[in-house]
Amino acid sequence: MKDKFSTVSQLELSRRGFLKTTAAIAGAAAISQTFGSFASAQSSNVVRGYGVTTSQLKDWSIMEKSIGVSMQFNGTNNSVGVFLRDVVASSLGDQTDIFVFESGTEDILGPQGIYLKIDEKHPELKLWDRTPDEWKRSETVVGKDGVQYGVPVIGNADSFGYYPDKIGAAADGNEELSWSLMFDDEKTKGKVAYDQTWSYSIGVAALYLMGQKKLEVNDPADMTGPEAAKVVDFLIERKKAGQFRTLHSAFEEQIQLLSSGSVDVINCWEPAVREANKTLGSDKTRYAYTKEGYFKWGHGAYIASQAEGRNNLDNIYKVLNYYLGGEYRALQARDRGYAGPNMDLGVEYATENGWSKEDIENLSKTEQKVARKFTKPYTSTTTPTNADAIEEEWQRFLNA
CATH class of the missing domain: 3.40.190.10 (Periplasmic binding protein-like II)
Structure with a gap:
């Protein structure tokens, strides 16, 4: 549809x-x-x-x-x-x-x-x-x-929020993690929240598959219909395997899912991690540096x-x-x-x-963080050439 x-x-x-x-x-x-x-x-x-x-x-x-x-x-x-x-x-x-x-x-x-x-x-x-x-x-x-x-x-370069202690990652949040935690990891199975908006989610799935040498995609920001179909086939398989606990669609949901602890991993906006930590305590959740790349x-x-x-x-x-x-x-x-x-x-x-000294240092850290992330793929666009084909394939995932 x-x-x-x-x-x-x-x-x-x-x-x-x-x-x-x-x-x-x-x-x-x-x-x-x-x-x-x-x-x-x-x-x-x-x-x-x-x-x-x-x-x-x-x-x-x-x-x-x-x-x-x-x-x-x-x-x-x-x-x-x-x-x-x-x-x-x-x-x-x-x-x-x-x-x-x-x-x-x-x-x-x-x-x-x-x-x-x-x-x-x-x-x-x-x-x-x-x-x-x-x-x-x-x-x-x-x-x-x-x-x-x-x-x-x-x-910014978007990735995913996570609980370091729950997934066995370093508490300081500086290590690079794989998007496998979102899509294809037994320890996070059933504990993942995935954004149901295709423009925000299908590209990072393609990026993960490309990094794993499981799929060749010319441009994850503007996939062809056949490329999108292969990504969706993978996502449907993971959905049926129980990888995703829920699909979300709003910023407020991101904050609620993180702060409630109902999921261990969620692809989200970075401010959601900041808001969740206001409730949970400083740095209880982290925003990931990734191995494969980002939604830039x-x-x-x-x-x-x-x-x-x-x-x-x-x-x-x-x-x-x-x-x-x-x-x-x-x-x-x-x-x-x-x-x-x-x-x-x-x-x-x-x-x-x-x-404060801390606030000033954090500004410098933000600059360094974004510079580090921007060295990796991929850069998004809201108006891909093949949007109609991508949307049709994405509906298959939502309806699966």
């Missing part, structure tokens, strides 16, 4: 045709209602954002105090189908200045004219030149057409094309520059464990603002 809001559906439908569908009209109505008061903000120092919640500061007033611009941000989850539906069907650019999402949307929405090209020489984008190319020229923010559509925001991702910030006519580009670029600066970097690394461009400015900010 295909998801009616799948990536492929977005690609196949024109803007006009998409608006004609019943589902899109329903979505448009819901979003319009949600954004009614959101769109009414007229203050010149207000920038309006829409995108993934993990990119948000826990308190946007901190940014306002720093740069004199306030943020009104409406969050969404990391479902690319929902994001594309909302942006296209609801013409959110009429009401939104900045979109924040994972890599892939720039390849679709950029060439369609929904995202503006970034003005790298804009006077408010002061940190652009000193931002490393590995971030600002990454696939997250540069389209396949070579156009710079976005500014890098945050990134990045979030970019993109300007809605309609914003060009609202005479607010200076403030928008101030926010984009803020994403590259030390305050945002330090707060995201401390609160969520995420890295990003110009981590050195985050350390500088924390030092100048009297953060």
Whole structure:
């Protein structure tokens, strides 16, 4: 069964045709209602954002105090189908200045004219030149057409959370563990939670099989239908063998499953480990370094094309520059464990603002951690070419 809001559906439908569908009209109505008061903000120092919640500061007033611009941000989850539906069907650019999402949307929405090209020489984008190319020229923010559509925001390399004592691993969490703990290990059998979202889960399964020389895959981020079928065959076998205790789908579930101790291993976001340890005690659970690789991702910030006519580009670029600066970097690394461009400015900010020695050291550790993980494969995309085939194969796993 295909998801009616799948990536492929977005690609196949024109803007006009998409608006004609019943589902899109329903979505448009819901979003319009949600954004009614959101769109009414007229203050010149207000920038309006829409995108993934993990990119948000826990308190946007901190940014306002720093740069004199306030943020009104409406969050969404990391479902690319929902994001594309909302942006296209609801013409959110009429009401939104900045979109924040994972890599892939720039390849679709950029060439369609929904995202503006970034003005790298804009006077408010002061940190652009000193931002490393590995971030600002990454696939997250540069389209396949070579156009710079976005500014890098945050990134990480996702793996799995685990209890070191339960799986017999070193307590310090520094050793590299195999994804076999997730998929194919007797000691974790029946004690694993696996994300039921294919875009987050099928690639790491392929990565494990590639590392074990059990399967050849050209690109785990964009598998062909036959490649995905072989991965799903393996996952169905493991599912029937009782490897997975449960399938999960939300961040809150990740925290609950970890903190309750009902599973020993779970592929999850790193903040879930941090939240679980607030209940369990420091470092009771760990976030894995892996032998085979990671689900590497990045979030970019993109300007809605309609914003060009609202005479607010200076403030928008101030926010984009803020994403590259030390305050945002330090707060995201401390609160969520995420890295990003110009981590050195985050350390500088924390030092100048009297953060504790431990917090400052942790910022440096975050930079080192991400650098270590980014040396391994693979880099994800939310918009694989063969999404329809992958989705069909994934349904076989879910239904098995």
